[in-house]
Structures are given as structure tokens and as C-alpha cells.
Amino acid sequence: MSALDVFGAETSVARYWVQLQVRDKLVGGVPSSASVIKGWLKSRMEIGDRDLQELTQKTLAERFPDRQPSADELAQALLESDAAPSINGFKRIPDTGELAFEGRCVKAALKEWANSAYPGTDWDGKTTTKPQVGRPLPKGFRKGLMSTLAERVFIPEVYIGLGVKEPSGVEERIKHVMTAQGPRSSISRVEYVDRPVLTFEVRVHDDFLPLQAWARIWERGEDIGIGSDRGRSDGKFELLAFDRITS
Incomplete structure (x- = not known):
């Protein structure tokens, strides 16, 4: 109508x-949504992105001092950090x-x-x-x-x-x-x-x-x-x- x-x-x-x-x-x-940014972080970690190295090492020391996290856990931790990247899409x-x-x-x-x-x-x-x-x-x-x-x-x-x-x-x-x-x-x-x-x-x-x-x-x-x-x-x-x- x-x-x-x-x-x-x-x-x-x-x-x-x-x-x-x-x-x-x-x-x-x-x-972009958190899921899109998280997926991007995981893909960049897999290829050893230099720009993420410093943030990754800092996050590992602060959040996972006693164990090696999975890629999914690490990406989530990076996403929650103050230096998390933003992506427009x-x-x-x-x-x-x-x-x-x-x-x-x-x-x-x-x-x-x-x-x-x-x-x-x-x-x-x-x-x-x-x-x-x-x-x-x-x-x-x-x-x-x-x-x-x-x-x-x-x-x-x-x-x-x-x-x-x-x-x-x-x-x-x-x-x-x-x-x-x-x-x-x-x-x-x-x-x-x-x-x-x-x-x-x-x-x-x-x-x-x-x-x-x-x-x-x-x-x-x-x-x-x-x-x-x-x-x-x-x-x-x-x-x-x-x-x-x-x-």
C-alpha cells in the first residue's frame, strides 16, 4: 500500500x-565491526607483520606471561588494547x-x-x-x-x-x-x-x-x-x- x-x-x-x-x-x-578487525589482526600475525610486533610482544608480556596463547586469544587481546587498530570498510x-x-x-x-x-x-x-x-x-x-x-x-x-x-x-x-x-x-x-x-x-x-x-x-x-x-x-x-x- x-x-x-x-x-x-x-x-x-x-x-x-x-x-x-x-x-x-x-x-x-x-x-568495521570487532570481528572484522580481529580477523585482520589474525591474518597479519600469520604473515609476521612488523608493525604489529611491538604491540604483540607487549600484549604477550602483560596478558600471557606464563603461556603461549592461541592466535584467536592473542587477536582478542590485541583488539582490547588501547593501541588496537581501526579499519574502515x-x-x-x-x-x-x-x-x-x-x-x-x-x-x-x-x-x-x-x-x-x-x-x-x-x-x-x-x-x-x-x-x-x-x-x-x-x-x-x-x-x-x-x-x-x-x-x-x-x-x-x-x-x-x-x-x-x-x-x-x-x-x-x-x-x-x-x-x-x-x-x-x-x-x-x-x-x-x-x-x-x-x-x-x-x-x-x-x-x-x-x-x-x-x-x-x-x-x-x-x-x-x-x-x-x-x-x-x-x-x-x-x-x-x-x-x-x-x-
Whole structure:
């Protein structure tokens, strides 16, 4: 049951099927669960990661002075330490465990690209008298495209599957930030998936944007990228399809 069913009205929503191919790495930005971090610690211990050596020896001396713990026990002890690593990654689709990119993140990206493509209050197709597509915007409509898109464009999928159940890898990256105490550097760890294909739907109320505007937005998106660490040029993609759904 929906509002259209209740009122017996016709929909004013246009639906588009979108598919894009990430060119290199899609980087996750969601803090990982303890189980994911624990698994990463165990795998790094197995290959003798130098960065974990000091923390491992300290933990062994403090927590297990009289015996050699199992890999699982040691990983749990490392996880509970003050120096435990953090890993940003992806959410997983319930029931299947497939890694996923969130629909809300796609909408946030669309807003960013739209603001970059049309930073003012005018955009291709905006009119108060004779709309090119859909329905006319109100006379004197003054909002910019980013604000208008936020109210009229939606991604129905909560999770967009990436086609894999495990990341392609975990990378350590140096972050440079400015704090009240001056510039600081830190190491962050991120999950990434190599060259995933994302397929999802875009719902547009009143179909207010002409294809000329959509082309400019997606072109800007291809260069800005999607996902985390876009400043390192991760997440750049190629748009494969933007097709109106007629059924």
C-alpha cells in the first residue's frame, strides 16, 4: 500500500536504471565491526607483520606471561588494547554477507556532483514558464540544484551489492590533518574492492532535469569519484548506463 494506492493518483516519479564501473578501487568508509578487525589482526600475525610486533610482544608480556596463547586469544587481546587498530570498510547485506555500498551514500555523491556542476542557482532546464521535461518549477523558484536534488531525487536501495563477500584487500594509508596542536599524521586502514560494478535505481520526482543536466552531473561525478579517499583519486568510475524505466 502506498500514497498512490490510497488516493488513486498517477505517479509523478520518473525511474532511471543506473550502472557504473569503478575504474580502480572503491574504498570503504564505515568503521568495521570487532570481528572484522580481529580477523585482520589474525591474518597479519600469520604473515609476521612488523608493525604489529611491538604491540604483540607487549600484549604477550602483560596478558600471557606464563603461556603461549592461541592466535584467536592473542587477536582478542590485541583488539582490547588501547593501541588496537581501526579499519574502515563496507557494510554487509543481511542474510547474504555480500559487501555493499549504501544508497544514502550515492545520494550524497549526487548532491556533491550537482553542486560542483551547477554551483549557483541556475542549471540547464531550470525555468519558471516552459519546462523542458516533467512539470514546471514554481514561479520565482530560487533554490540551487543541490538543494532541489535533495528534495526530489532518491535512491530506493538501502544496500547496493558489490558482488563479493570479502574485500580485495586492506591498505594502510597516512592521513595528514591540522589540529589545535598543529599538523599531525596518523595511519588509517581501509578496506577496498577492485573495480566493482554498481547497479541501482534513481527516482526523480517531476522528472525536472533534462538529459543535458544529467550528462553534466555524471561527467563531473566520473572525475570526482565515489566512496572514501576520493582525494587520492580512488573511486573514479565510468557510467555504463542511465536508462529510463518505462514499466
